[in-house]
Amino acid sequence: MKKLLILFVGLSFILESCNTQNADNQNTQDHLIMSVLWYQKSAEMKAMYYQCFNWAKMRIDMKLDDQIDLPKAVVVDIDETMLDNSPFETNCIRTGIGYTKETWSEWTSKISATALPGALEFSKYAQSKGVEVFYISNRSVDDFDVTLKNLQQVGFAFADSSHLLLKTNTSSKKARRDLVKENYEIILLIGDNLGDFSEIFEDRSTNYGFETVEENKDKFGDLFIMLPNPMYGSWENAVFNNQRGLSDQEKYQLRKENLIGY
Ligand SMILES: [Mg+2]
Structure with a gap:
């Protein structure tokens, strides 16, 4: 009887530990489950990417006859624009560990990100x-x-070192866009983050940056093609009150506090 009691107490302890583990996980990376599922398993996501890239092709056609002295160029972002990194997000959920330089490098070094729907065809x-x-x-x-x-492995057009501009010391893409503008006329920009288009969208400290989008609403579908990314982005900065170094628990609370209910 005494042995049974010890076994029962032991099992209860193990079960309790599991529950705590689940609760911890829920407070860290589980918020990604629905957005990653949508990104990977909804036909709507594929349709939306095709819709955007089909429209981007039409925008190129419309601008072909524009008389411009400089050669024409399109600027595209890479992650969640041309390449699908959602398996990395899945790994965050499974391990309970979010983005770090190390975990991200572990993923990128696999060189196994695939093209997003319509992206490869668009580049060609x-x-x-x-x-x-x-x-x-x-x-x-x-x-x-x-x-x-x-x-290059995926087969994108212009996949060479002179057409690839990565981050050196600033997340702002302005300087790199300006570099392209020295020799080209940028006729279209495609991305999943507003900062992929213009530096005017970088500051989200006032009302989530909504007003800046309002003021520039005519540019969407014209010069800017916006792709969907519910998994992460600069929009999160506003949700976190532009604070850095928050704990997972603090982020969890702020995500809930920012929801609009009724
Ligand atoms: Mg991106």
Whole structure:
């Protein structure tokens, strides 16, 4: 009887530990489950990417006859624009460990990100129309070789070192866009983050940056093509009150506090 009691207490302790573990996980990376599921398993996601890239091709057609002295170029972001990194997000959920430089490098070094729906065809279409594609990404320059290899492995047009501009010391892409503008006219920008288009969207400290989008609403679908990414992005900065170094628990609370109910 005494042995049974000890066994029961022992089992209760193990079960309690498991529950605590689950509760901890729920407070760290489980918020990603629905967004990653949507990204990977909803036909709507595929349709939306096709819709955006189909429209981007039409925008190229519309601008082909524009008389511009400089050659024409399209600027695209890489992650969640041309390449699908959602398996990395899945790994965050499974391990309970979010983005770190180390975990991200572990993923990028696998060189196994696949093309997003319509992205590969779009790059080739632009090339067929004499429009160059520049890849401006906030992947670190430390990841230059693996990123270039991944783009080449997938078969993207203009996947070479002169068309790939990664992050050196600033997340702002303005300087890299300006570099492209020295020799090209940028006729279209495609991304999943507003900062992929213009520096005016970088500051989200006032009302989530909504007003800046309102003031520039005519540019969407015209110069800017916005792709969906519910998994992460600069929009999170506003949710976290632009604070850095928050704990997972603090982030969890702020996500809940920012929800609009009724
Ligand atoms: Mg991106």
